[in-house]
Amino acid sequence: MEQTQHHSPKHHIIGFIWSLLLTFAALWVTLKAPIPVGLRLTIIVILAIFQFVVQLVYFMHISEGDSKVFQIINLLYGIFVAVATVAGSIWIMLYNTM
Amino acid sequence: MSSLFSFKMPEHGFFVTGEPMIYMADVLIVLVTLGIIFVLTYFKKWRWLWDEWLTTVDHKRIGIMYIISALLMLFRGGVDALLMRTQLAWPGLNFLNAQHYDEIFTTHGTIMILFMAMPFIVGLMNVAVPLQIGARDVAFPELNAVSFWLFFAGAMLFNISFVIGGSPDAGWTSYTPLAGNELDPGPGENYYLLGLQIAGIGTLMTGINFLVTIIKMRAPGMTLMKMPLFTWSTLITSVIIIFAFPVLTVALALLTIDRLFGAHFFTVTAGGMPMMWANLFWIWGHPEVYIVILPAFGIFSEVISTFARKRLFGYRAMVYSMVAISALSFIVWLHHFFTMGQGPWINSFFGVSTMLIAIPTGVKVFNWLLTLHKGRIEFTQPMLWALAFIPSFLIGGVTGVMLAAVPADYQYHNSYFLISHFHYVLIGGTVFGCFAGLTYWWPKMFGHKLDERLGKWAFWVFNIGFHLCFIPMYLVGLQGMTRRIYTYPAETGWGPINMVETIGAFIMGIGFLIFCYCVYYSARFGERDVTGDAWDGRTLEWSLSSPAPHYNFAHIPKVEALDAWWHMKKEKGKKKEKPEPYKPIHMPNNTGMPIVMSAFMFVAGFGFVFEWYLLAIGGLIGVLLCMLWRSFNDYDSHHYVSVEEIKKHEMAS
Numbered sequence: 001m002e003q004t005q006h007h008s009p010k011h012h013i014i015g016f017i018w019s020l021l022l023t024f025a026a027l028w029v030t031l032k033a034p035i036p037v038g039l040r041l042t043i044i045v046i047l048a049i050f051q052f053v054v055q056l057v058y059f060m061h062i063s064e065g066d067s068k069v070f071q072i073i074n075l076l077y078g079i080f081v082a083v084a085t086v087a088g089s090i091w092i093m094l095y096n097t098m
Numbered sequence: 099m100s101s102l103f104s105f106k107m108p109e110h111g112f113f114v115t116g117e118p119m120i121y122m123a124d125v126l127i128v129l130v131t132l133g134i135i136f137v138l139t140y141f142k143k144w145r146w147l148w149d150e151w152l153t154t155v156d157h158k159r160i161g162i163m164y165i166i167s168a169l170l171m172l173f174r175g176g177v178d179a180l181l182m183r184t185q186l187a188w189p190g191l192n193f194l195n196a197q198h199y200d201e202i203f204t205t206h207g208t209i210m211i212l213f214m215a216m217p218f219i220v221g222l223m224n225v226a227v228p229l230q231i232g233a234r235d236v237a238f239p240e241l242n243a244v245s246f247w248l249f250f251a252g253a254m255l256f257n258i259s260f261v262i263g264g265s266p267d268a269g270w271t272s273y274t275p276l277a278g279n280e281l282d283p284g285p286g287e288n289y290y291l292l293g294l295q296i297a298g299i300g301t302l303m304t305g306i307n308f309l310v311t312i313i314k315m316r317a318p319g320m321t322l323m324k325m326p327l328f329t330w331s332t333l334i335t336s337v338i339i340i341f342a343f344p345v346l347t348v349a350l351a352l353l354t355i356d357r358l359f360g361a362h363f364f365t366v367t368a369g370g371m372p373m374m375w376a377n378l379f380w381i382w383g384h385p386e387v388y389i390v391i392l393p394a395f396g397i398f399s400e401v402i403s404t405f406a407r408k409r410l411f412g413y414r415a416m417v418y419s420m421v422a423i424s425a426l427s428f429i430v431w432l433h434h435f436f437t438m439g440q441g442p443w444i445n446s447f448f449g450v451s452t453m454l455i456a457i458p459t460g461v462k463v464f465n466w467l468l469t470l471h472k473g474r475i476e477f478t479q480p481m482l483w484a485l486a487f488i489p490s491f492l493i494g495g496v497t498g499v500m501l502a503a504v505p506a507d508y509q510y511h512n513s514y515f516l517i518s519h520f521h522y523v524l525i526g527g528t529v530f531g532c533f534a535g536l537t538y539w540w541p542k543m544f545g546h547k548l549d550e551r552l553g554k555w556a557f558w559v560f561n562i563g564f565h566l567c568f569i570p571m572y573l574v575g576l577q578g579m580t581r582r583i584y585t586y587p588a589e590t591g592w593g594p595i596n597m598v599e600t601i602g603a604f605i606m607g608i609g610f611l612i613f614c615y616c617v618y619y620s621a622r623f624g625e626r627d628v629t630g631d632a633w634d635g636r637t638l639e640w641s642l643s644s645p646a647p648h649y650n651f652a653h654i655p656k657v658e659a660l661d662a663w664w665h666m667k668k669e670k671g672k673k674k675e676k677p678e679p680y681k682p683i684h685m686p687n688n689t690g691m692p693i694v695m696s697a698f699m700f701v702a703g704f705g706f707v708f709e710w711y712l713l714a715i716g717g718l719i720g721v722l723l724c725m726l727w728r729s730f731n732d733y734d735s736h737h738y739v740s741v742e743e744i745k746k747h748e749m750a751s
Contacts, residue, residue: 081341089374089377093373
């Protein structure tokens with residue numbers, strides 16, 4: 001495995017800062033933010049999604065390498081399946097009274 | 099702690115007793131086992147069996163072992179079917195009692211889907227895919243062996259249930275609360291959960307293995323859009339496996355925890371959600387249907403194109419429609435339980451999404467028909483299976499759309515109309531596809547063709563039996579006969595129709611026996627395949643000798659077009675090629691780890707089935723030790739095939 005990508009740690013540092021920011025933001029929202037629970041959960045979920053993207057882009061190298069197309073397609077497909085099954089299950093299980 | 103060391107017996111004893119048929123089976127099992135041991139010892143074949151087969155990592159041999167297992171399971175599931183048909187042949191029969199009937203329809207369904215259709219399909223993938231893409235093996239050969247042996251361990255665990263401890267009896271869908279501990283205690287359902295769990299892990303590994311193989315190991319020049327369609331269907335199937343099987347794994351684990359350790363995921367009491375099982379089961383179950391049908395579609399595409407002597411019509415449309423099916427397959431699962439009381443919006447959504455699947459499927463059917471159009475059609479056995487598939491699958495598909503119409507489904511659901519629908523798609527699609535693939539690649543696997551005359555007899559007898567058995571089921575279903583009843587009164591008037599179905603089922607059985615005789619006859623007298631290109635084929639597997647050498651390709655081929663081998667044959671002679679020198683070929687070593695690890699897995703599974711936790715933990719420790727051993731023994735796991743050996747093989751062919 002030849003490393004052909006750039007070796008500068010800048011990329012990683014940016015990712016590190018982003019992930020720290022998002023983590024502490026989530027912590028602050030949970031502990032200190034003077035907002036109702038529903039809004040709090042919504043914000044945490046949104047922050048989690050950003051965290052997910054940061055991890056993939058900066059540390060998992062989703063956009064690099066020979067097979068990035070496959071990785072991205074596979075990932076999108078995975079998200080589609082996850083959303084379909086989770087949202088679908090909630091829909092089905094909560095509204096099953098005739 | 100006390101439960102850890104207890105080896106309690108199930109309520110009805112360790113061995114199943116009281117049925118003459120079970121005693122007969124006991125005797126047969128003992129005799130067959132002794133017979134196999136005797137033959138292997140007498141002909142001194144133990145060493146050969148271990149070295150050549152049980153420890154092999156060669157994808158072709160693993161494929162053959164998958165297919166042999168699948169045929170054995172087809173026999174077992176088929177016998178189950180014939181027992182059921184005998185019981186139902188006439189009103190008020192008492193050939194099987196209600197309990198025994200329940201057990202038999204449960205094992206019939208589970209075995210046919212998970213231990214017959216799945217391994218048959220995976221076996222054909224193993225045989226053909228690496229050859230089609232010009233690879234020397236799959237990406238992870240040892241993992242491939244682990245997949246096979248885990249499947250085998252799961253299948254055996256499930257199969258011993260009918261003589262040891264009792265069979266599962268809650269249907270192949272194993273719906274809670276019926277399958278929960280309160281209504282169905284004992285080892286039966288545990289066998290279902292553990293058998294499927296172990297085999298399912300193997301299948302998941304197969305999915306990963308083939309995804310990586312197809313993406314990473316194609317011959318130079320073979321872009322995605324130059325891949326044979328069977329390879330395409332395998333790629334898409336692998337993706338579906340990777341996303342669908344974890345749901346089954348989780349669902350099975352949750353129900354196992356419910357049953358063994360008293361949790362309440364699917365119970366009626368203590369906040370459990372029994373319907374969640376149905377939901378999770380079908381989130382896996384519907385994609386599973388496409389896992390077994392898409393590779394069959396791929397096989398039909400290969401066979402039809404080969405024997406119509408034409409390039410496949412609408413190759414791109416074929417690919418895109420499979421991609422569309424793979425996405426749609428994840429948003430239709432609710433149509434398996436329309437009548438469980440969801441609101442009309444939910445049912446409408448899933449009804450429409452279900453009907454949408456008919457569109458890409460219809461595109462495929464028209465593409466096959468247009469491939470046949472103006473082709474020089476040759477009616478060989480694989481082609482016959484492929485041609486019989488089209489009308490059968492059409493009947494199955496159209497009745498499927500009828501079932502997808504929600505208001506009407508309240509009439510059809512749980513009736514024999516439904517039974518006939520899914521047998522038409524599963525037999526007419528998957529089983530016909532497996533037979534088409536098996537007869538098509540048989541020369542490549544064994545170096546001789548299957549006898550045409552006997553093979554066609556098997557085909558026609560099986561087909562006539564199939565339609566005779568299942569067309570009447572639509573009628574009797576519309577008359578109101580529901581599934582999973584072990585008998586019915588004479589006043590219903592269903593007797594004569596059921597008798598016809600039973601006759602049809604036995605004719606199918608005769609067809610299978612003719613096929614078995616055909617295999618034996620062809621092995622002795624069948625036409626030898628000396629060229630390696632038995633059917634004047636189009637894809638790369640036909641460029642090799644039959645059977646293919648264990649390293650597959652002496653030189654990795656360079657692909658320039660779709661139907662690569664056809665293209666090479668056309669171009670041959672036009673340009674001068676100088677033979678390149680052979681180079682040593684890097685190949686993986688055989689290993690006994692997969693079979694040993696799977697044996698431990700079997701022991702662990704057996705321990706959990708009987709809730710003998712000491713045994714279960716012992717088995718799991720064994721599995722763990724195998725993994726550890728594997729982690730530290732990765733250094734001498736490969737060897738080189740010498741140039742002399744390659745020359746010897748290539749000269750002989």
